[in-house]
Amino acid sequence: MARASAYDGIADWYEQEFLGGPTARATDGNPLALGGVLGELLGEGEGAACLEIGCGTGIHATRLRELGWEPVGVDLSGGMLRHARGRLPVARADAARLPVADGSLPAVVAVMVHTDMPGYPAVLREAARVLRPGGVFVHIGVHPCFCGGFADRSDAEAVVIRPGYRDAGWTRESWSDQGLRDKVGAGHLPLPGLLHGFLDAGLTLERIAEHGTPTPIVLALRARKAG
Template identity: 75%
Template sequence: MSAAAYDQIADWYEQDFLRGQDAETSEGNPRSLGGLLGDLLGTGSGTCLEIGCGTGVHAAALRDLGWTPVGVDLSRGMLGHARSRLPVAQADAARLPVSDGSVTAAVAVMVHTDMPHYPAVLREAARVLRPGGVFVHIGVHPCFCGAFADRTDPDAIVVRPGYLDGAWTKASWTDQGVRDKVGATHLPLPGLLHAFLDAGLALEQFAEHGTPTPIVMAVTARKRG
């Protein structure tokens, strides 16, 4: 993820993208998740590390579930909005400033396409989790969202060649989202799921969200004891 890119759009992201009239349905909008975070993470206590916390929009939901949220993000501009919502640190998600085995839970919400080395991020998540700790990934659906997917007509998503390529791009079907401004990295579904296994995370639960074609795919995984 380019810190400079998100620094430049941080105010727009907080004031317009997160709060726009289509926030509940827009592709990639962290508010368009239904009840996924609660369903997959569940209630608990202790520290929940949000990797790529952005402006901290999920902090309240994590507290409502009983967790104590702490966030890390690469963008100073995004963290400027997050600081009033949760404790934060500026850091690369692939090199977390967190001790081994020190957190009970971790989440990454709508950020994996911003992280060109997401398999390394998953390895870091596994490193900082306690044995048996839970990790929740919620991200844009790798099969139906990307430069290869034209979502102009929500009732008829057109998937063109490019799904298998796995590349960074700013190409987008809309100029109202994030991808055309900061770009996104695509991982085909097998590569994404194998990255969890390679990190030492046991897959437990899956979910999709969005109709008639899912926008979001989510995974619950647990650090092997």
């Protein structure tokens, strides 16, 4: 994951300026707005627990509760968790070493965080480990084909893709100095590397969605652990 200290150093900026303050919600106009993708892929929870990996400041907890889930979160950054504690129960932990028993959860989500985790395939294996048979994992992340240091999104109507998409690895390159990536860096996996991570973890892909126009910003996937 991106160094915890990187997010610790910007946690207040992230909460107040990037998200819009403690009353902000992940709805239209918010940088983490996802349309209906989370509900479409996760479905209703009927009071069951849902673990959010890399929960950050907990901005998605309200939506998870609206869907009927009881969210709990883990994150490596103490600074981010300082803001999250008012939104959901949390624990400080590495996403690749979750403090959760094998086969104990019906649902796990990772929302807009996989680029913070250079070892994301290991995180997918952990998600599979803690899911009960038949449990669901929802990944929502920046679209690997259209977002990254190789993508110039300064003109939303004409995104320019330059060489670099095929190069997996960590970078601080960004088309903007007003967002996150120039501050904390980002990991990139080309689409095959991301999808193989699911397959290698033993997760079966069920649904796929894109979000954002005219060029998608978000790629979302629902996968299930074999029952």
